[in-house]
Amino acid sequence: xxxxxxxxxSSSAAQTERFxxxxxxxxxxxxxxxxxxELGTGKTTFVRGAARSLGVSDQVTSPTFTIGQxxxxxxxxxxxxxxxLYRLQSLEHEDPDLLADYAGPAIITFVEWPAVxxxxxESLGRIxxxxxxxxxxxxxxxxxxx
Amino acid sequence: xxxxxxxxxxxxxxxxxxxxxxxRSNVISSQRVHDRxxxxxxxxASRQHLSLLPAALSEALELAGAxxxxxxxxxxxxxxxxxxxxLVGFSAGKAVAAARELPFAAVDHLHGHLAASFLEPARxxxxxxxxxxxxxxxxxxxxRDHGPAPRLLGQTLDDAAGEAFDKGARLLGLGYxxxxxxxxxxxxxxxxxxxxxxxxRMRGLDFSFAGLKTALLYKVRELGxxxxxxxxxxxxxxxxxxxxxxxxxxxxxxxxxxxxxxxxVGGGVAANGALRAALAGxxxxxxxxxxxLCTDNAAMIASAARYSTASSFxxxxxxxxxxxxxxxx
Amino acid sequence: xxxxxxxxxxxxxxxxxxxxxxxANACLRDVVDLVAVDEPxxxxxxxxxxxxLALIHEVLELSGAGWAAVDRIAVGxxxxxxxxxxxxxxxxxxxxxxxxxxxxxxxxxxxLALGAAHDRRAVLAVLDARRGxxxxxxxxxxxxxxxxxxxxxxxxxxxxxxxxxAAQVATQAASQVPARAVPLALGDGxxxxxxxxxxxxxxxxxxxxxxxxxxxxxxxxxAALARISAVPxxxxxxxxxxxxxxxx
Numbered sequence: 001x002x003x004x005x006x007x008x009x010s011s012s013a014a015q016t017e018r019f020x021x022x023x024x025x026x027x028x029x030x031x032x033x034x035x036x037x038e039l040g041t042g043k044t045t046f047v048r049g050a051a052r053s054l055g056v057s058d059q060v061t062s063p064t065f066t067i068g069q070x071x072x073x074x075x076x077x078x079x080x081x082x083x084x085l086y087r088l089q090s091l092e093h094e095d096p097d098l099l100a101d102y103a104g105p106a107i108i109t110f111v112e113w114p115a116v117x118x119x120x121x122e123s124l125g126r127i128x129x130x131x132x133x134x135x136x137x138x139x140x141x142x143x144x145x146x
Numbered sequence: 147x148x149x150x151x152x153x154x155x156x157x158x159x160x161x162x163x164x165x166x167x168x169x170r171s172n173v174i175s176s177q178r179v180h181d182r183x184x185x186x187x188x189x190x191a192s193r194q195h196l197s198l199l200p201a202a203l204s205e206a207l208e209l210a211g212a213x214x215x216x217x218x219x220x221x222x223x224x225x226x227x228x229x230x231x232x233l234v235g236f237s238a239g240k241a242v243a244a245a246r247e248l249p250f251a252a253v254d255h256l257h258g259h260l261a262a263s264f265l266e267p268a269r270x271x272x273x274x275x276x277x278x279x280x281x282x283x284x285x286x287x288x289x290r291d292h293g294p295a296p297r298l299l300g301q302t303l304d305d306a307a308g309e310a311f312d313k314g315a316r317l318l319g320l321g322y323x324x325x326x327x328x329x330x331x332x333x334x335x336x337x338x339x340x341x342x343x344x345x346x347r348m349r350g351l352d353f354s355f356a357g358l359k360t361a362l363l364y365k366v367r368e369l370g371x372x373x374x375x376x377x378x379x380x381x382x383x384x385x386x387x388x389x390x391x392x393x394x395x396x397x398x399x400x401x402x403x404x405x406x407x408x409x410x411v412g413g414g415v416a417a418n419g420a421l422r423a424a425l426a427g428x429x430x431x432x433x434x435x436x437x438x439l440c441t442d443n444a445a446m447i448a449s450a451a452r453y454s455t456a457s458s459f460x461x462x463x464x465x466x467x468x469x470x471x472x473x474x475x
Numbered sequence: 476x477x478x479x480x481x482x483x484x485x486x487x488x489x490x491x492x493x494x495x496x497x498x499a500n501a502c503l504r505d506v507v508d509l510v511a512v513d514e515p516x517x518x519x520x521x522x523x524x525x526x527x528l529a530l531i532h533e534v535l536e537l538s539g540a541g542w543a544a545v546d547r548i549a550v551g552x553x554x555x556x557x558x559x560x561x562x563x564x565x566x567x568x569x570x571x572x573x574x575x576x577x578x579x580x581x582x583x584x585x586x587l588a589l590g591a592a593h594d595r596r597a598v599l600a601v602l603d604a605r606r607g608x609x610x611x612x613x614x615x616x617x618x619x620x621x622x623x624x625x626x627x628x629x630x631x632x633x634x635x636x637x638x639x640x641a642a643q644v645a646t647q648a649a650s651q652v653p654a655r656a657v658p659l660a661l662g663d664g665x666x667x668x669x670x671x672x673x674x675x676x677x678x679x680x681x682x683x684x685x686x687x688x689x690x691x692x693x694x695x696x697x698a699a700l701a702r703i704s705a706v707p708x709x710x711x712x713x714x715x716x717x718x719x720x721x722x723x
Contacts, residue, residue: 039313040360044304062305064153065282066226066469068190087185094189094716095230095557096605099468099521120606135364189716196561199569200707214573230558232564233524241569244528245542269683412521 002026010088011138013052016042016133017049019143021131024050026092026116029077032125034114037133042141044082046131047110051080054108068102078106084113099124139140147210149217149242150448151199153235154227154255155282156186157441158198162210163448165218168266170210172438172445173202181322185312188228195234200327203238204279206444208214217248221451222251226282240462247459250449255442256283257294259412261450263440264292270433275299275406277397279421280413280441281308281323282351284393285416286400289410292453300351301401307415310355314385317362318378329418335383338418340365342388344395351396351403358388389422394428401430408433416440479545480694481531481591483563484525484555485602485663486585490530491691492538492545495699509534510692523562531570542574549698551583551689553711554629555602560710562569569710577700580708584612584629586693587662588620590686596656598665599641599677601664609637609664610713613644616655621696631713633668634671641675649676661686 010016027033033050035043048060053075056095063069063084070079081102088094088103100119103109114121121127134139147170152159158175177194180186206422207213225232227259235253243250261277263270276287276296284307287296307314308325315324318329345354361407362385399410408431415421417437425432427468439446457465476497482489492506492509511530515522538544550567553560564580584600591598595616601609613627614620627640641660648655658677665672666687669679680686 038363039317040356040363042356044356049153059301059303061302062309064309065230065306068469070469088187092606095192097520097556097558098230099190123606135360137364158581187716192557192561193710193712193716196565197707197709199565200572203572230561233558234561237527237562237565238569240528241566242573244532247569249632269700460529463532464525466524 005146006143008143009143010042010143012139013042013045014046016141016143017052018080020046021053023131023145024053025127027054027108029108030125031128032103032109032111032121033129033131034121034127035110035112035131035133036114038135041133041135043112043133046080046133050110051082054058054080056080068099070102073108076106077108077140081106081109083109085111085116086113088116090118148448149215149453150217150221150237150253150444151235151444152223152447152450153195153199153231154225155231155442156180156191156194156225158195158202158441159442159444160199160206161204161300161444161448162206163265163445165452166266167269167449168355169445171206171214171302172443173209174438174443175202177191177212181396185247185322186228187353188230191228192230192234195231199234200369202449208344209327214242214246217246219249219251219451219456221251221253221447223255223258223447224465227469228257229467229469232439236467239425240465241333244459244463245275249402249458250462251454251456251458252465253295253447253454255451256285257285257454258446260289260296261292261453262412262435262446263410263433264453265435265439265445265449268433268435270408270410273406274408274410275400275404276412277393278413279393279415281312283413286351287445288406294450294454300353300396302353302355304354304356305359307355307393308355308413310389311415313359315361317366317383319467325414325418328386329420331379332383332386332420335381337387339377339380340384340386343386344391346395353390353392353401355392355397358385358392386420389420390424393421397428401428407431412440414441417444418453476699477544477546477548478695478698479531480549480581480691480698481527481532481563481567482551482583482689483521483527483559483588484551484553485559485689486515486521487689488521488523488526488530489689489691490527490534491695493695495695500656504548505720509537521556521559523559527562527566528552531598545574545576545581547577547698549593549694549701550708551586552580552584552708554604554631554713555583557710557712559622564708564710565692577703579698579703581697581701582612582629582690582711585620585625586697588612588614588625588691589693589696590661590690591637591659592620594656597658598705599644599658599660599665599672601660601662601668601672603635603667605662606629607651608633609668611637611640613640613665615644616648616651621700629711632709633699634668637668638671638675639674645676662673663687670708675702691712
């Protein structure tokens with residue numbers, strides 16, 4: 001398990017996935033992980049690594065289109081959920097049920113572009129981790145977690 | 147006759163298709179409200195579906211010269227898509243069937259895209275290789291029969307091709323939807339100006355567009371605002387070329403691997419001129435349904451319903467939708 | 476008139492089939508008094524998509540006559556959860572079209588207020604609007620929720636605003652001669668915001684009172700009186716999607 005706050009540099013997608021897996025060791029069912037960073041910083045890559053370490057065997061792809069996706073995960077989890085709020089300007093006036101399928105006591109939820117819905121997200125579960133990814137040029141990414 | 151309803155994203159679609167696969171009507175009520183928000187807003191899409199659906203249903207019946215008495219099977223898209231949007235069409239479809247004790251087919255949206263090729267008059271018979279590329283999906287399938295479970299050869303590991311178009315358009319400051327705008331701009335540009343990545347070193351038949359997206363972002367930054375603005379057409383043309391090439395690399399590999407001699411293409415990205423031009427040079431028979439059958443529509447859902455197992459009344463009353471292909475364990 | 480009513484505005488999936496005497500409304504003639512309610516497990520999300528048509532089927536089967544036993548369909552238009560409202564209305568619209576029956580939209584708040592109709596006191600119908608807010612409508616003591624538009628029209632309120640409006644209702648009732656009984660608040664929102672309502676001088680029945688639950692039976696009574704409009708039934712969202720608001 002990695003200590004928090006964590007500050008590291010990844011030089012490849014595979015390394016980003018490994019950091020994600022290590023950081024996921026501290027997660028518990030019901031937790032919510034916020035992931036910030038510009039387009040192309042590897043947010044989906046991070047979720048893929050985390051999901052794999054939590055027992056997801058299905059292919060983790062971008063949920064931008066459907067807002068959220070769920071993947072069957074290893075017990076005690078039912079699912080790992082992957083939410084992407086990129087398209088939304090705010091959660092305030094979306095249906096309160098918009099994320100109902102994607103958070104819960106037997107789910108760990110990863111949220112990309114969380115800024116528009118912080119308050120709502122806090123009401124859905126414990127915000128266990130806030131990960132920030134940034135470009136360092138080429139394939140290098142700075143990864144911060146708190 | 148088959149009545150089909152599709153509301154997985156932002157088009158409210160109702161179609162009537164005969165048991166032989168002839169389209170009698172194919173109504174698509176496009177929700178024009180999303181463009182100014184830079185993307186589909188789920189709550190707005192769902193509200194629009196509910197408002198537009200009754201009129202779309204009457205229009206579809208009227209155009210087909212039919213009444214509900216002529217309907218022998220009802221179908222609706224079950225997923226993947228926006229859950230709240232899917233629920234409108236799926237609830238309505240189940241209810242139409244239930245009130246008349248008709249059988250009901252819950253159709254997978256991707257099966258629908260493949261089944262667009264099974265519609266008359268330009269019917270394509272399996273086996274063939276299929277490429278589906280849209281805002282939500284990008285996949286290659288080896289289609290050996292008409293059923294809902296083709297052999298999946300490859301899919302995107304991150305963004306869908308249409309999403310890559312939209313996100314690229316956003317980086318270039320174009321409007322939404324970005325695909326068409328980017329394509330228009332690209333016409334004036336040099337596709338060789340910038341060598342954007344196509345994930346060519348990636349083995350197999352899976353797609354990846356994330357690296358391309360990042361490369362465009364870096365290039366825009368590197369050029370600086372003024373220069374990026376001046377070379378916008380070149381950026382658009384090069385970016386588009388990279389998306390098309392990313393698709394084509396896998397298509398060529400898949401053709402080689404399967405020995406398929408025919409390729410069917412579906413999804414909104416099939417409307418892209420550069421992709422069409424590239425496909426035309428493949429040397430195999432390429433079948434692209436009319437544009438209206440490539441983008442989301444209900445005729446393709448009716449077509450898929452012909453080859454799905456329909457539930458008889460009342461076995462389908464408790465069916466629910468899904469956002470992705472996942473099922474609870 | 477035999478009315479099949481359904482409501483999906485709250486966590487309950489409620490369906491009823493009743494024969495309503497249009498003249499006397501309150502009394503039921505030749506009763507086909509069938510009700511089915513599905514309540515999600517604690518903490519679980521509403522199960523409308525799975526349960527609604529199954530309950531309707533059950534109720535029609537029990538009536539022994541199927542669709543031949545129905546003269547009119549009624550649906551609760553909310554306010555309530557957006558997705559729930561859409562499942563209910565999309566289903567009701569399709570059933571009405573497909574079975575060739577008229578469809579009436581019924582206010583879920585008005586239906587809830589009927590639970591206090593014989594009390595001759597002011598009534599507040601209050602539903603939990605999530606995000607810490609309440610949907611509310613209020614009828615004064617001289618109004619009949621069955622027939623009258625509420626003096627306090629449906630609105631979405633913060634707990635503080637709810638307390639303020641509730642206090643207005645209570646003050647108005649107390650100032651009448653003779654003074655009326657204290658107003659009554661019903662609904663899952665009344666339970667949730669009991670503290671604010673009681674502080675405003677409004678009575679809230681115990682949490683387990685059935686009067687807090689949306690009743691599709693009450694929908695039947697409202698629907699029997701409703702005029703059927705050619706305009707499609709629309710949900711009463713009360714909240715605009717945010718993107719619409721910011722774009723103005």
